[in-house]
Amino acid sequence: MNSQITAEIAAVIASQSLSLIEGTAPLSSDVLCDFWYYGQEHLKQRRRVLEPLAKSDTPSDLSESELEVIFKDFFAEEMLIRVVTTVLAATDQKRKQCQSEPIARSLYLAFLDLKRVVLGVMVAENHLSLDALKRINGTRRSIERWTDLMLGQFVLRYDLQEFAHDPERARDFGEDQSTNLNAPSPVQTWDLITAGLRISFPAGLTSQSSDHWEKMLAAVMACYPEDCFHQSAMMKSIQQIRIARSGLAAETHPDQIPEQFRTLLPHTSSNNQPHFKPTDPKQQELDSAPKKQGISFTHLHKRNTKGPHF
Numbered sequence: 001m002n003s004q005i006t007a008e009i010a011a012v013i014a015s016q017s018l019s020l021i022e023g024t025a026p027l028s029s030d031v032l033c034d035f036w037y038y039g040q041e042h043l044k045q046r047r048r049v050l051e052p053l054a055k056s057d058t059p060s061d062l063s064e065s066e067l068e069v070i071f072k073d074f075f076a077e078e079m080l081i082r083v084v085t086t087v088l089a090a091t092d093q094k095r096k097q098c099q100s101e102p103i104a105r106s107l108y109l110a111f112l113d114l115k116r117v118v119l120g121v122m123v124a125e126n127h128l129s130l131d132a133l134k135r136i137n138g139t140r141r142s143i144e145r146w147t148d149l150m151l152g153q154f155v156l157r158y159d160l161q162e163f164a165h166d167p168e169r170a171r172d173f174g175e176d177q178s179t180n181l182n183a184p185s186p187v188q189t190w191d192l193i194t195a196g197l198r199i200s201f202p203a204g205l206t207s208q209s210s211d212h213w214e215k216m217l218a219a220v221m222a223c224y225p226e227d228c229f230h231q232s233a234m235m236k237s238i239q240q241i242r243i244a245r246s247g248l249a250a251e252t253h254p255d256q257i258p259e260q261f262r263t264l265l266p267h268t269s270s271n272n273q274p275h276f277k278p279t280d281p282k283q284q285e286l287d288s289a290p291k292k293q294g295i296s297f298t299h300l301h302k303r304n305t306k307g308p309h310f
Contacts, residue, residue: 003076004201009217010080011197014150015190017087021094023225032103035219039107042212043114053121060127070207071136074118079147081111084220086154086163093158142200149173
């Protein structure tokens with residue numbers, strides 16, 4: 001795993017987030033536990049390397065190039081954690097529950113605490129040259145922009161701006177993505193984003209020495225329902241998933257129809273003629289008589305509680 005693969009997985013999670021957010025099955029407690037556990041274990045490994053750098057001015061056993069890779073990988077990992085935390089927070093918000101957000105937020109706050117250590121090492125300028133610091137800081141700023149791009153739809157739709165680096169910038173990205181979806185010929189936004197990520201994060205060395213990060217990512221992907229994947233393990237489009245799930249919803253009883261569906265649409269009028277004409281003469285006489293004000297299903301149900309239900 002390197003920065004490029006981490007960034008691409010973050011884009012996949014963000015682009016396919018609605019298939020998880022709109023699901024109905026509860027998330028597995030074991031999967032969420034694995035996500036938190038392996039994420040914390042990965043952070044412990046990072047701390048063993050980074051905290052001594054912040055507490056000592058003596059040269060590190062690691063070379064400057066190795067430290068540079070570690071710093072760049074860490075900022076890419078923060079991007080993915082921000083995306084995952086936002087997706088799980090939106091999932092709880094959509095389902096009106098409190099299951100996955102506290103777990104993801106705990107890991108997210110642990111990343112922010114370690115980020116404080118990383119920025120302290122960079123400001124001290126004891127272990128890295130000025131040129132290396134410029135390259136690392138350029139990567140950090142680029143990752144922040146990419147993160148806000150991926151979180152734009154969540155800031156706009158779910159008002160989850162606390163996870164973005166610049167909420168206003170993220171909202172602008174979200175509005176652009178929303179406009180593109182409603183365009184006559186929408187651009188494949190996420191394909192362009194993935195291509196841009198591959199250019200911004202070229203494949204190279206990795207700073208990871210254990211499989212905790214890979215196991216954490218496996219737990220994240222396991223949160224997605226089974227109906228999100230083809231037999232080839234490729235993820236389905238959100239349109240396919242919505243069509244398949246539409247037949248699973250229970251039929252709505254007339255008494256449970258929301259009130260807004262009983263009102264006239266904005267472009268209609270009460271004087272509009274029906275789309276068909278009754279053929280029964282008696283029915284025509286009834287239609288020509290003065291019409292009384294109609295009542296809703298709810299009112300009818302209250303007036304005749306002992307009668308048959310529709």
